[in-house]
Amino acid sequence: MYKEKISANQALMLVLAGGVGNIFVVIAVPAIKDAGRDGWISVLLAYGIAALIGLTLIQLGKRFPDKTFVQYLPIVIGKIPGKIAGLFYIIAFWVMTAHILRVALELMKFFLPETPSVYVSILMSILMVYVMKKGFEVFSRTAEFFSITMIVLIFILILFILPDLEWANLAPVMENGVMPVIKGLRTQVPYAAETILFMAIWLPCLNDGKKATKALLIGMLISGILLTALVAVNIAFAGIELTPKQLYPVFYISSYIQIANTFAGFEAIFMTLWLSTAYLALQVFFYPPVVGLAQWLNLKDYKPLIIPMTIVIIALATVPSNVIEVLKVDTLKNPYVILPLSLLIPFVWVVSVIRKLDES
Amino acid sequence: MIKRMAFILLLIMSFIVVTGCWDRVELNDRAFIIATGIDKDQESGKMVTTLQVIVPEKIDTATKKGGGENAAVQIVSAKGSTVYETLQYIKFELMKKPYFQHNRILVIGEQAAKEGVTPYLNFFMRTREGPERSIILVSKGNASEILRWQSDVKKIPADYIEGLVHGEDIFSMTSTENIHEFMVKISGNTTSPYTSGIEIRKNEESGKEEAKVTETAAFKKDKLVGWLNLEESKGMQWINNEFGTGIIETGYPEMNNENIILKMIKSRTELKPKLKDGKMIMTIEVKGEGNIEELKGNVALNSQKVIGNLEKNISTEVKNEIENCLKQAQKTLKTDIFGFGEAIHSKYPKEWEKIEGHWDDYFPGMDVEVNVKIKIRNTGMLIEPI
Numbered sequence: 001m002y003k004e005k006i007s008a009n010q011a012l013m014l015v016l017a018g019g020v021g022n023i024f025v026v027i028a029v030p031a032i033k034d035a036g037r038d039g040w041i042s043v044l045l046a047y048g049i050a051a052l053i054g055l056t057l058i059q060l061g062k063r064f065p066d067k068t069f070v071q072y073l074p075i076v077i078g079k080i081p082g083k084i085a086g087l088f089y090i091i092a093f094w095v096m097t098a099h100i101l102r103v104a105l106e107l108m109k110f111f112l113p114e115t116p117s118v119y120v121s122i123l124m125s126i127l128m129v130y131v132m133k134k135g136f137e138v139f140s141r142t143a144e145f146f147s148i149t150m151i152v153l154i155f156i157l158i159l160f161i162l163p164d165l166e167w168a169n170l171a172p173v174m175e176n177g178v179m180p181v182i183k184g185l186r187t188q189v190p191y192a193a194e195t196i197l198f199m200a201i202w203l204p205c206l207n208d209g210k211k212a213t214k215a216l217l218i219g220m221l222i223s224g225i226l227l228t229a230l231v232a233v234n235i236a237f238a239g240i241e242l243t244p245k246q247l248y249p250v251f252y253i254s255s256y257i258q259i260a261n262t263f264a265g266f267e268a269i270f271m272t273l274w275l276s277t278a279y280l281a282l283q284v285f286f287y288p289p290v291v292g293l294a295q296w297l298n299l300k301d302y303k304p305l306i307i308p309m310t311i312v313i314i315a316l317a318t319v320p321s322n323v324i325e326v327l328k329v330d331t332l333k334n335p336y337v338i339l340p341l342s343l344l345i346p347f348v349w350v351v352s353v354i355r356k357l358d359e360s
Numbered sequence: 361m362i363k364r365m366a367f368i369l370l371l372i373m374s375f376i377v378v379t380g381c382w383d384r385v386e387l388n389d390r391a392f393i394i395a396t397g398i399d400k401d402q403e404s405g406k407m408v409t410t411l412q413v414i415v416p417e418k419i420d421t422a423t424k425k426g427g428g429e430n431a432a433v434q435i436v437s438a439k440g441s442t443v444y445e446t447l448q449y450i451k452f453e454l455m456k457k458p459y460f461q462h463n464r465i466l467v468i469g470e471q472a473a474k475e476g477v478t479p480y481l482n483f484f485m486r487t488r489e490g491p492e493r494s495i496i497l498v499s500k501g502n503a504s505e506i507l508r509w510q511s512d513v514k515k516i517p518a519d520y521i522e523g524l525v526h527g528e529d530i531f532s533m534t535s536t537e538n539i540h541e542f543m544v545k546i547s548g549n550t551t552s553p554y555t556s557g558i559e560i561r562k563n564e565e566s567g568k569e570e571a572k573v574t575e576t577a578a579f580k581k582d583k584l585v586g587w588l589n590l591e592e593s594k595g596m597q598w599i600n601n602e603f604g605t606g607i608i609e610t611g612y613p614e615m616n617n618e619n620i621i622l623k624m625i626k627s628r629t630e631l632k633p634k635l636k637d638g639k640m641i642m643t644i645e646v647k648g649e650g651n652i653e654e655l656k657g658n659v660a661l662n663s664q665k666v667i668g669n670l671e672k673n674i675s676t677e678v679k680n681e682i683e684n685c686l687k688q689a690q691k692t693l694k695t696d697i698f699g700f701g702e703a704i705h706s707k708y709p710k711e712w713e714k715i716e717g718h719w720d721d722y723f724p725g726m727d728v729e730v731n732v733k734i735k736i737r738n739t740g741m742l743i744e745p746i
Binding site: 110111112113114115166168171172175238239241242245252255256258264265267 | 383461488547548549702705706707709
């Protein structure tokens with residue numbers, strides 16, 4: 001199953017794909033709602049914590065070099081609890097893929113209000129299935145292209161809005177002490193840890209296991225700083241009262257940009273960014289359940305699972321009846337699904353150290 | 361081979377599916393709006409929306425002059441309960457879909473502004489066409505008068521008005537804010553927005569009607585509460601650090617109050633709140649440098665003493681402007697258009713918690729200290745009077 005190999009550079013791009021992904025659109029509102037003016041500190045801390053979780057994952061990877069998270073879970077924490085935890089991981093990511101698809105469609109609906117979203121969703125799914133069928137190496141190569149595009153475009157957005165920022169909005173720092181920042185971590189750590197949970201499945205693919213740490217740290221540093229800057233820019237641009245009232249604050253920023261009284265309409269850049277990151281995020285979330293389920297069921301190949309699982313995703317994506325429900329899912333999934341899953345990684349590592357399990 | 365042919369056929373067919381034709385709007389079905397006016401109709405209690413719509417075919421013709429037949433805009437207007445409702449009626453009139461992406465000016469009638477602008481701005485913040493950058497102007501009288509006024513100089517009157525406002529910015533008369541800045545302040549609940557007022561005046565000599573920006577509209581939350589005249593507007597620009605490279609005009613007492621014109625090359629204002637015996641005192645520190653552009657009368661600028669005296673004079677003049685503005689804002693209008701509250705909030709978060717609840721009552725009674733230091737750097741090409 002692991003004939004597929006990826007390079008260290010591709011590993012870095014995968015970390016970025018999961019670390020920034022479509023998170024940049026949704027991160028500001030929960031960060032500001034929980035931590036107020038200090039939302040950006042929350043984000044920065046969260047990426048630090050997620051990097052630490054990633055380091056424990058790499059330690060686990062060293063103990064089980066040929067196995068993924070789903071495979072060594074039953075070995076470390078016992079057969080039945082391990083299988084249950086693995087299934088939880090698979091189903092969670094499966095459902096979240098549908099959620100990501102829906103979030104992507106919600107924004108498309110703004111621009112194509114009358115187009116039935118099921119057509120767009122089927123087109124996106126065809127792309128998803130095609131890339132998955134071609135294998136993980138193909139996705140890694142596309143990630144090399146799209147991750148760089150994504151970083152550059154977000155950077156351009158931040159750069160061009162700089163003249164319109166009011167940095168005084170960021171003061172005073174920590175006016176209510178550290179508690180709001182800690183409270184913010186509840187939703188921010190899961191956002192940052194999504195990429196680590198994705199890494200739990202592709203880590204054995206890396207051709208040179210030693211490069212994993214470097215890829216992880218650089219990737220988390222870039223995505224952490226970029227998203228921290230973005231949240232800070234959001235606060236500096238529209239303040240902590242107006243920003244959380246908006247559905248997509250980053251879209252608002254992009255539509256406000258104007259250069260030299262002439263160039264405007266940066267929504268186009270935002271949409272390019274949005275579509276490419278939606279593609280990345282979909283793959284990031286879809287790969288773990290497909291491969292994980294195959295391993296969970298001890299199948300030889302994961303490819304037959306792709307199409308049936310995609311059909312479930314298309315159906316699930318139609319479940320929320322409006323955009324408010326979609327956002328509700330987004331706020332619920334973080335503390336109650338991804339947070340326990342991401343905390344499972346250090347826990348499994350501690351157990352494996354105590355039980356002295358090592359297959360290398 | 362058949363497989364490949366089928367694949368190519370599929371590709372070609374996909375063009376039909378992925379064009380996004382479903383929601384297409386042809387370019388000539390769109391009405392490009394350049395300026396919007398909003399009024400409140402007193403009799404019916406409904407709102408009136410007036411739009412200045414670009415007529416593209418008239419923009420590029422041989423005559424460059426504007427006004428009358430040459431104007432490249434069409435004015436439409438409709439009455440209704442909401443902005444969107446009026447747009448529906450306007451759609452029928454134009455047979456085109458109004459499109460706000462290029463909207464640059466939003467004129468709000470005095471009456472509508474007095475009753476609060478948030479209900480009208482809601483539409484502009486909610487639409488995805490992104491008109492947040494449009495500047496807001498408050499018209500004395502009806503907004504529709506401003507929209508219907510035609511410029512002799514420009515084919516698009518809105519262009520002229522925009523230039524007028526930005527021109528006023530350069531010469532530092534009044535300040536203008538856009539929809540976004542308004543919304544940030546209104547939702548922030550501490551600082552209140554302000555913007556330029558606009559009116560149409562009849563020129564006594566030529567008998568022509570002219571658009572003029574003369575006063576600053578001061579808001580409290582989202583409601584217009586009053587006006588600052590030109591002097592006070594200048595003071596406000598000093599306080600808000602927006603004076604930039606404006607012009608100071610003052611008299612010199614030892615010289616029968618003959619005029620001195622000083623053009624600033626840089627200026628900077630800082631709001632520094634201070635806590636004295638449990639009371640908040642706001643200190644406004646103004647620093648600036650300027651060049652003398654014109655000096656009527658007989659003054660030789662050849663000694664440090666004369667320059668020093670001039671500097672003192674000019675500083676006092678600026679201080680007076682600032683104090684006049686403060687008096688108007690604190691005592692008469694009772695609205696914090698300067699961001700004093702936010703300044704206290706950033707420096708004294710603990711004290712701010714106590715004040716925040718009754719800031720509206722606290723602000724008018726606040727003591728303000730004004731320190732102005734203006735330096736003369738250059739006297740132009742002359743030292744001695746001619």
